[in-house]
Amino acid sequence: MINTALKNAALTQSVKDGCLLLCLLGAATAISFLLDPYVSLTSLCMLYVLAVVLASYRLSRTLAVCAAFAAVLALNFFFVPPRWTFQVERSEHFIALLTMLVLALVINHLASGMRRETEIARRNEQRARQLQSLAIALADADTPVLVKRLAQSALDVAFSGPNVVALLDADTDQLDLPLDLPNAVSDGLRCCIKEGVILGAGTGRWSELDAWYIPLGARRLEAALSGAVCLQNVAGDDESGREHASALCTMVAQALWRLRLSGAMQAAQNEVQRQQLQGIFLAAISHDLRTPLAVVLGAASALQLQHDKLSMAEQQRLLTSIVNEAGHLASLTENTLQLVRLANSTQSLTRDWESMEEIIGSVLARIRQVDTGRRILTKVPASLPLVRVDAVLLSQLIGNLLENALKYTDDAVHLVVSLESHAQGVNMLVAVKDRGPGISEKDQITIFEAYSRGDHSERSGQRGSGLGLAVCRAIAQAHGGSLILRRRSGGGSSFVLSLPLATEQPFKQGEQP
Incomplete structure (x- = not known):
């Protein structure tokens, strides 16, 4: 026809x-x-x-x-x-x-x-422009399906066809062929993949055909073979056309190989990250958990074996030690597990529309049981927009920041919530400000890394694992936000959490669901 x-x-x-x-x-x-x-x-x-x-x-x-x-x-x-x-x-x-x-x-x-x-x-100029356009389009392609679609479009423009682009399935190593494809074309594509060279008119191999079979990749790199192309109704003496088709296929093969390498590199990076997190977890078990466990075990053994010989004051001291060390263990374990889960989980967070006032209220109710001096001063505007977050994780983030601030200062700690408008939308800012010794410029670079404890921690003698701020940053990033540190004029630090707000709210401001 x-x-x-x-x-x-x-x-x-x-x-x-x-x-x-x-x-x-x-x-x-x-x-x-x-x-x-x-x-x-x-x-x-x-x-x-x-x-x-x-x-x-x-x-x-x-x-x-x-x-x-x-x-x-x-x-x-x-x-x-x-x-x-x-x-x-x-x-x-x-x-x-x-x-x-x-x-x-x-x-x-x-x-x-x-x-x-x-x-x-004129034809060479058109082909050069087509190669340039295809190169730009392939640079932005992030899936093999999109690369195949771009290749099919480019070949249909350059050659009358019909043209077929078939890619190798990464799992089955079989060509993804259309169901209505003639057997002769299917056999030609498979043979082209097997031999890794151009077949068809004017090539010296299957020259009696009026088609070209071009592999997507090089035979010397079998792993780089990504598929094959069939161009029908071509002339054997059209050497320039065959060279142009080969150039198009080479660019497509390079794009597919780039995607494969990117996937392998990402998998390798994920594996490295997983190994690092496992190392962090093992380090926590081998070092930071050993000391409090020894204290708990020693105190409990003393109470069990020498209960009758100990005075009430000594028994109370041992029980207090057990409670404090157990609390430290619970906090350390929770932070470590939370950091591993956030950094190594492929599942999305369980988010819901939450009120920032209620989240802060629940955090304050828990922290004020130990903050008997009620040093936390809050400034939360009324009728704040709702935020779509994981309330448990966000409560842990704010709680860690407040506990750190109370630990390193004897003055009041300010918790301020505000809204910030920018070109991309509106962010909700939650700032925890203290008048503690502050953080040196050297420590500001690594303060959010796991197991990083700055000089201020050593000077103050405060106990910590160095995981709290790392968990806070991981929670902020998991919500699409950020956590930054700012030095306050006059001394102290300000940790600012920035959360993007959704453009559409489920309820009007001030309206109850």
């Missing part, structure tokens, strides 16, 4: 070219009849030469040659004495006709060559 359509199109074009040739010669003859009483035979020759030049630029080489001979015959028949015959009486007329024929053929040859070079240059 496709071959028949191509033949019909070629026949139609031939008829149009023939009509154009007749029009050019007819126009030259008509103008010559009008000018014949006023000009010489040489001037009439120039009119026919002009027609031949136009024919050379617009028609095929064969029709242009025919136009040269037809122009000489028309000039001889209509204007060279004796008129209305093909005879030539005088030798100078014969020389003029012969010269006109040679001139027309030379002009035709030069014009045809120039037109051919122009066409080649």
Whole structure:
């Protein structure tokens, strides 16, 4: 069907070219009849030469040659004495006709060559632009499906086709072929993958076919073979077309190989991160958990074995030690497990629409059981928008920040909530401010890393594992926000949590669900 359509199109074009040739010669003859009483035979020759030049630029080489001979015959028949015959009486007329024929053929040859070079240059420019556009599009492609779609579109633009792009399935190592694909094409694609070279017309392999089979990748790197392409209805002598198809396929293969390498690198990075987190967890068990466990075990053993010999004050001291160390163990274990879960989990958080006032209220109710001096001062505006968060994790974040602030200062700790507008939307800011010793510039770089305890912790003698701020940052990032440290003028630190607000709220501000 496709071959028949191509033949019909070629026949139609031939008829149009023939009509154009007749029009050019007819126009030259008509103008010559009008000018014949006023000009010489040489001037009439120039009119026919002009027609031949136009024919050379617009028609095929064969029709242009025919136009040269037809122009000489028309000039001889209509204007060279004796008129209305093909005879030539005088030798100078014969020389003029012969010269006109040679001139027309030379002009035709030069014009045809120039037109051919122009066409080649135009085609090369189009192909270069297509390669550039495909390279830009492939640079942004992030899935094999998108790469395949771009490759199919580029090949359909460059070649009449039909064209087939088949990719190897990463799991089954089989070509993903359309169900209605002819068996000959399927076999050709599989053979192309197996041999890793171009097959088809003009390649020396399966040259009797009118198709090209091009692998997506290099045979020397079997892992780099990502699929194959079939281009049908092509000419074996079209070397430039085959080179262009090979260039397109090379770019597609490189894009697929880049995606494969990116996936492997991401998997390797995830594995490295997992190993690091496991190392952190093991370090916590081997070091930070050992000391409080020893204290708890020693105190409990003393109470069990020497209960009758200990005074009430000593028993109370041991029980207090057990409670404190057990609380430290609980906090350390919770922070470690939470950090591992946030950094190594592929599942999304369990989010819901929550009120920041209620989250802060629950955190304060828990912390004020130990903050008997009620040093925490809050500034929370009324009718704040709802935030879509994991309330348990956000409570842990705010609680860790408040506990740290209470630990390192004897003054009041301020908890301030505000809204900040920017070009991308609105963020809710939760700031915990203290007047403690502050954090040095050196420690500010690593303060949010796991097991990082700055100089201020050592100077103050406060006990900690160095996991609290790392967990806080992980929780903030899991919610699409950020946690930053700012130094306060006059001394102290300010930890600012920034959470993006959704553009649409489930309820109007001030309205209860």
